[in-house]
Amino acid sequence: MAGSGxxxxxxxxxxxxxxxxxxxxxxxxxxxxxxxxxxxxxxxSYQDLDAGQYAEILRHAGGNRYEVFYRGTHWQAQNTxxxxxxPGTRALIVRKEGNLLIIANP
Numbered sequence: 001m002a003g004s005g006x007x008x009x010x011x012x013x014x015x016x017x018x019x020x021x022x023x024x025x026x027x028x029x030x031x032x033x034x035x036x037x038x039x040x041x042x043x044x045s046y047q048d049l050d051a052g053q054y055a056e057i058l059r060h061a062g063g064n065r066y067e068v069f070y071r072g073t074h075w076q077a078q079n080t081x082x083x084x085x086x087p088g089t090r091a092l093i094v095r096k097e098g099n100l101l102i103i104a105n106p
Contacts, residue, residue: 051093055101066078079103081104
């Protein structure tokens, strides 16, 4: 707003002042967006709150895939190691890839 006021004071043209305000606003929005987008990318990988939690094995779905119970619902999980989990045992959640829990032997 100060920039458009300065332009209006120097030139005395309302359209020039409005154009200056629009350009400065766009530059400000771009600058803030660029700064917050970089920070968001850096922190997203650290916000996996499920990592370190335990899920209960419900059944072996074949290969290294399992159906587990976690947070009150059923999830698909993938084992990172060669261990075979028995139904009723607990597995450690290492990370999440979309809706797939990546689990390991605790």
